[in-house]
Amino acid sequence: MASLKRSLDSDPFAANISSKVYVRSTKRGKVQKIVREVYLRQDIPCSSKLCQSCLRSAPTDAAGRSTPFVLSEAPAGTSVYQQGHYLVPDTNAFLTAMDLFEQSAAFYDVVVLQVVLEELRNRSLPLYNRLINLTKSEDKRFYVFFNEFRLETHVARQEGESVNDRNDRAVRKAVAWYAQHLARTGAEKVPAVVMLTNDRDNLRKAKLEDIPACSLADYVRQLKDGDKLLDMIPETQDQDVVKERRPGDLLYPEYFSMSKMMTGVKGGLLHQGTFNVSPYNYLEGSIRVPAFPKALLILGRENINRAIDGDLVVVEVLPKDQWKEPSTQVIEEDAITKNENPDAGENEALVSERERKALQEEVRRTHGKTTEGHAQPTAKVVGVIKRNWRQYVGHIDQSSVSQSAQQGRKQDTVFVIPMDRKIPKIRLRTRQVAELVGKRILVTIDAWDRGSRHPSGHFVRSLGELETKAAETEALLLEYDVQYRPFPKTVLDCLPKEGHDWKVPQSLDDPGWRDREDLRGLLICSIDPIGCQDIDDALHSRPLPNGNVEVGVHIADVSHFVRPNNAMDNEASIRGTTVYLVDKRIDMLPMLLGTDLCSLKPHVERYAFSVIWEMSPDADVVNVRFTKSVIKSREAFSYEQAQLRVDDGSQQDDLTKSIRALLGLSKKLKQKRLDAGALSLSSPEVKVQMESETSDPIDVKTKELLDTMSLVEEFMLLANTSVARKIHEAFPQTAILRRHGAPPKTNFDELADQLRVKRGLDLSVESSRALADSLDACVDPSEPFFNTLVRIMATRCMMAAEYFCSGTQAYPEFRHYGLASEIYTHFTSPIRRYADLAAHRQLAAAIGYETVDPSVRSRGRLEAVCKNINVRHRNAQLAGRASIAYYVGQALRGKATEEDGFVMKIFSNGFVVLVPRFGIESLIRLRDLAEPEPQAEFDAETYTLETSGSRAVKVELFQKVRVHVTDQKDETTGKRGVKMELVKVC
Amino acid sequence: MPLDTSAYNLALLRVDGRRWNELRRVHAQIRTQAAADGSSYLEMGHTKVMCVVTGPSEPGPRRGGAGAGGGGGSGGKDAEVAVSIVIAGFSSVDRKRHGKGDKRTLELQSTVSNALSASLHTHLFPHSQINISLHVLSQDGSLLAALINAATLACVDAGIPMTDYVAACTAGSTSTYAANDEAADPLLDLNHQEEQELPGLTVATLGNSDRVAVLVCESRVQVGRLEGMLAVGVDGCKQMREILDRVVREKGQRMIQEGTVERGVGLNDMDVD
């Protein structure tokens, strides 16, 4: 009988094959046992430039190229390892101090072990990606050593050994191997190989095995100027700092275990969602979950339980008798926790006396009313699924700095107040208090344990003095995660070699002219804001013999220059959009393309992507076609110039006539849209006027609306809609589109109630048409601004529009609510939006101009692109607004004016006023009205606040008020902003 | 969890430690079941299959849909190569049961049948049937290639005349279709994880020639990368043929030493020293 038994020695591979067994659980809760082969080898190089033997056996890729060695032959030394050293960090070192590795003062020549990389990837994908980026950077010299695949460094898990212990042992074994291996190179100065770990047990074992090892803190102390870097080591890792706390000291409830949360969520007992903090009350948060139509309220420190704005959390709904109304009171963290001691005292209570008082008033108020059924369900946080922590810009709270720290280099604990009001203050230990006070600084949050009232974090870097333009601009860009670094060389290499001399080829036989229509003969012009350099779009119209009109929209042909998947394309897809600040533009594409080669400048020939309609005189589309083209714009108008030209009856040239024709058609198009229920929404828009030389702000103006603006807008909307239909038809599963969901009716509850109570007006939200009509009816004959005010408030009840990939939604969900369009996309601004660029590629494929690139067909990839650009788009808007707010503050600096304002929101201890002229809103608190703080009676039913005592006024919602506007530096956020004082109620 | 296939570029190492042009360890045996006309057992990494061949023999009564026909019906002048594949439930991680009529199984059956028909001299056995029965014990990628190789070995063992070995293996590419990386390295012999994440194809060649007997590509890949993948795959097939050949020769040698077969009986073309 033959047997299937295999004799091992006959197998030449046998000694070098190992297998890895691990267990994983699937999404559906099944447990799977996975066995994988591992092939052990001896040709994995150490990658030290000192080593000759590895060089001989270095692997090559299929093209025969080998990877150059990474680690320097003469690495830097420290006070202990003067001969030079290579670092081998363990997983925890990267998990806790990635910032340290990224900075440029030290941490060169680092060996990243495979076991560490794998562990890091399982623990944190963002950190893994940052580490991968480091390995790609040439000057940092990080080398990934696949220790698990090298015969000598492979470690099998022993019986009874925990995974962690095995991994630690693997790290030590790799370090030991490196040391031996380098010793054999016979180099004059053999660098030490130093393990970095904060694990005490691992350090002890390393010492026993005679392996050089340091904790992060010890290592940094060996460096020159190490003091500064010490601040970047997170507090919890500084082992001396962590005090053993008694259970009685724990301030916050413990989180549930992950499995308990998952079971709870599955069973419907717990709910999962993103935690949001109220902008007016730092002790009130809310979370939207599918099971409840209204957001769940989370009130108070204990219920919020260490969740920070944006975290993905799991909550438990509280019993009905604890349900409450949302707060009508403004509670600001700085006012309440002002005098807290950052050196957390032993007898610290979770809820401070002052907080208790503030909350008590709340409870008293709600108690009287619970019978009326206004109460909203409340909940408490029982666990955090995923933290949304990032780096935060802030400044050190001056009052938290002790006198001694101002002078010495002693480590001190201070509070950092983040610029984002929704983020709690962060406890920071630093040795450089004196240098950092008065600066904008970047910090991260490391942990928030149960024993500490505030989260603790560490210092990353300083941006510069508060209120200097450079520091504030960088702060803004960091806060909104705008990629503002110069384009790397790999991106610039993708630009046409001719640079600014690039021209549309003369010869029609040139491949650039393939399938392009010659539209140079058409009277095309562009209309944009003054000073616009990146001209995305241009238009033309001409009468046709049959009485119809030909209208063309010509868009810069960016996809001709930006090929899919090259470095420039990848960079643009990460940036997602161009960001416009008051004094600065952060481009999505390099300047050469954005403001020159792609820009549809007048009098030069440019490549374009054209949408050409035949329209009846009533602005009905008879047919539409799409083509790549070459155009020559005749003129670049500003809105104002175009308007003047249209209005001037003496101008009778063909170009002016064609603009008039377009204007006529655009009005009809707009009427059609409005008839279909398109909304005309509003947000306060202002423009900051700058001194041309110093670019200091001098004045603020509200934006004027001209007919020519809506002319351009209408045709862009039409082009976007036409393109959306076309690409959806060609790629039903993968078209990149833009949708705007209908807002849930409950979003309008408050506004509808306010309008009914205060003005007897009815807000109907059945459909966008009904909403548009009822918004039109919201007028106050004596106050023309009232309608705009209501529109501004209605806009804030809306959902955000979003990009999506057509396969992810059913057709009815494609609808754009605000534009009342069945289907919509972005096509008309490819210079400054990545979505448009993707739409260009899809349209080019749809009309057979080029073959479909896989990246614009792969649904997974497109979904990732959409997800990213949705975030970028929103951040760009916020950054733009924040920039305007900063400059409005600067423009007002030292000036005081009296302006009209309107009450937008009322609290029991203050109210919010919007000043249309500056487009700013600001909170006026009771204590701002008079000294001492006046008594106040707040009627939540009628939205009225009546004060008495030191000052008697009656403030109502929607009311017009006169306010005194001055600039003021906000001590909390360190931002210069606007301070308003009530002069009188009109 | 280990890293995924995107880590290849860090050190030109694949998820299991291989280089781009390395096969996994192959272990094969023939004549594993003495009672059968021909039998074999083959491992390519953790993909493990068993094969039993009976025939050529008179075709039995037809069972509905069980065997996939190839090379003409059993009534024709060529022998029919009937392949049946049983995939054990425990062979893959998700422990999914594969029914007999499973579409993927049927497709595998017909591909194996066509591949073997290309080499077997079926015209020598008119009106008869060759039954190849394959059992999949464990799956870790390159299943079709393993099935073809095991079937070849078992047919050799059964002594059915054939032109040459049909040796198969898979080839892939180090970057995904969507990444569209022109410079991606081709890969030889994909395991399960690589098959899941990367584009790949299965190729089988006839003996020492470059004649391709089977080429199956079920994933999307740029045409530009196909040539490199195919070249690597064909090269892998040659290595595989060497391995199969060695297994056959070693077995033959041992059988002579053990006296199971007399020297020179039916083995006159074999070098025994």
Ligand SMILES: [Zn+2]
């Ligand atoms: Zn070496």
